Amino acid sequence: MSIENLTLAPFFAANRNPFNYAKIEQVNRDLMTEWLTLEQITQQLNLVDDESQDSYLSSLELATRFAIEDYLGISMFSTQYRIYYGNPGFFSNAIYLDLPEVSAGYNGVTINEVRCYIGDPNPASVTINQSQYYYDPTGNRVVVKSIPNSISQVIANPLQVLYTVPANFIAQYPIVQQAGLLMLTHLYNNRSNTTETKLNQIPFGIEQLLRPYKSLVM
Amino acid sequence: MGIVRYENLTVKNVVNSTDSVGEYTTTLTDWFLTRGLVHDVSNTLRISERYRAYSDLVNITLNYTPNTKEMVDNQNLYAINWRGFDWRISDVRESNDRMKITFLCYRNDPVVPV
Numbered sequence: 001m002s003i004e005n006l007t008l009a010p011f012f013a014a015n016r017n018p019f020n021y022a023k024i025e026q027v028n029r030d031l032m033t034e035w036l037t038l039e040q041i042t043q044q045l046n047l048v049d050d051e052s053q054d055s056y057l058s059s060l061e062l063a064t065r066f067a068i069e070d071y072l073g074i075s076m077f078s079t080q081y082r083i084y085y086g087n088p089g090f091f092s093n094a095i096y097l098d099l100p101e102v103s104a105g106y107n108g109v110t111i112n113e114v115r116c117y118i119g120d121p122n123p124a125s126v127t128i129n130q131s132q133y134y135y136d137p138t139g140n141r142v143v144v145k146s147i148p149n150s151i152s153q154v155i156a157n158p159l160q161v162l163y164t165v166p167a168n169f170i171a172q173y174p175i176v177q178q179a180g181l182l183m184l185t186h187l188y189n190n191r192s193n194t195t196e197t198k199l200n201q202i203p204f205g206i207e208q209l210l211r212p213y214k215s216l217v218m
Numbered sequence: 219m220g221i222v223r224y225e226n227l228t229v230k231n232v233v234n235s236t237d238s239v240g241e242y243t244t245t246l247t248d249w250f251l252t253r254g255l256v257h258d259v260s261n262t263l264r265i266s267e268r269y270r271a272y273s274d275l276v277n278i279t280l281n282y283t284p285n286t287k288e289m290v291d292n293q294n295l296y297a298i299n300w301r302g303f304d305w306r307i308s309d310v311r312e313s314n315d316r317m318k319i320t321f322l323c324y325r326n327d328p329v330v331p332v
Contacts, residue, residue, distance in 0.1 A: 045281065046224045046253035052284035189317070 019098040021083045022157045028080035028164075034058070035065040035076050035171060036180050044181045045188055057188075064184045068176070072214050073101055076171035080112070080164045084157035091149040097142040097161055101215055108137040112162040114144060116151055123152035125160075135163075170213050179209040224253040227278065228299040229289065232306075246297055246304055255279040256300060259322070265332065272327040276305060279320045282312065286319045298323055 041057050042048055069076050081100070088095050099109065114133050117123040126148075133144040142161050152158045170176055183206055190199070201207075230246040237243050259275040278298055280286045289296045293307040298321065305323035312319050 047281060047283065048226075048253055049251040050229075050281075050283050050285050051250065052288075 019100065020085060020096070021098055021100065022086050023084040024100050025082040025084075026079065027082050027162070029066075030077035030079065031062065033077050034061065036061050036177060036184065040177070040181065041184060044185060057184075060184050060187050063187065064180050067183060068180055068210070072170070072176075072210060074168040074170055074213075074215075075165040077167045078164055080162065083161045083163070085159035085161070086156065087151060087153065087158050088147070091147050091151055093146065095144050095147060096136075096139070097144060097159065099140050099142065099161070099163065101140075109135065109140075109166070110164045111135050111142055112164055114142060115160045115162070116148060117155040117158035118148050118150040118152060120152055120154055123155050123158070173213070175209050176213060179206045182206050182209070222255065225256045225300060227252050227254050227256075227280075229285070230297045230299055230304065232295050232297050246299075249296070250285060252280060254281075268332055269329040270332055271329045274325050274327075275308070276300070276323050276325075277320055278305070278323055279318055282316050282319050289321070290319060 038051075038054055038057060038061075041061060042050070045057075047053065047057075065076055069079075083097070083099060085097050097114075111133070114128040115125050116128055117125050128144065128147070132146060133142055135141075136143050142163075144159075147159070228251050229249045231249050233245045233247070235243055235245070255278070257277040257279075259277055261272065261274050264271045264273075278300065289307065290310045290312060293310060297304045297306050299305070303325055305325045307321050308324045309322035310319060311322075
């Protein structure tokens, strides 16, 4: 990447390091859909048809999925984020709004809306028209063709992008599911935060199973 | 360390009643399938003049769940089917962390002539 491209960094930068967002918020996450099925779980725990703990197992399954999603930085099911960006310091130019690595995925993302605070001294948040921006899947960023010249100078992060990440197909890989079952078994067997004896990790455990699927996040 | 082998088990409900001619009956119906660790404890043989009677004792360890707690609380109402035979519960031991329950189960073979 030539250094000339960084002239207007970070907003015009052609690379993504550093990212130009200021803050990430997760605003919606699937709390309902089952990732590991109760059939898989009861087989793993040797409970088979003993269904008397199913609701407890379902809550463990949810915790396991969240832990692995967060570890890998992927969304096993659709997840929505709101990202905040500072004032780029110029207007009427195209700017690139980097999306965080959690959104990198094979299907790209759906941009729900781009908002901008305009009008000092009483700024109000307005939606930027869809025709004024598009998503660049190769760079995983939103290109806003032009931002309003009345963009607020007083709001800390006047630009916001709300977007939805689709389900990631990696979630269906048997090796990732096996890592999930290992973690779930650990949570099932160890229900206290403390133990009297030292616990050891097994070789080829969760981290090794998941390592190839964990994206490098700067 | 060897592989721990869990074995297929069927927990059954036991209903004792009296039939129309006044004989005591024991009816077993399937409740749920599960898997547990099974250890042989003892096989004993008693030989009388005319008969020999085999009786077996095994330890069956299951996870502590609401269902297995129910079995502990009402040991007379449940039997465990393992290797095609029904085993009645004789004793139970709950681990103090409430994670495992060990059932001591017995079974008598039909007496056979010497």
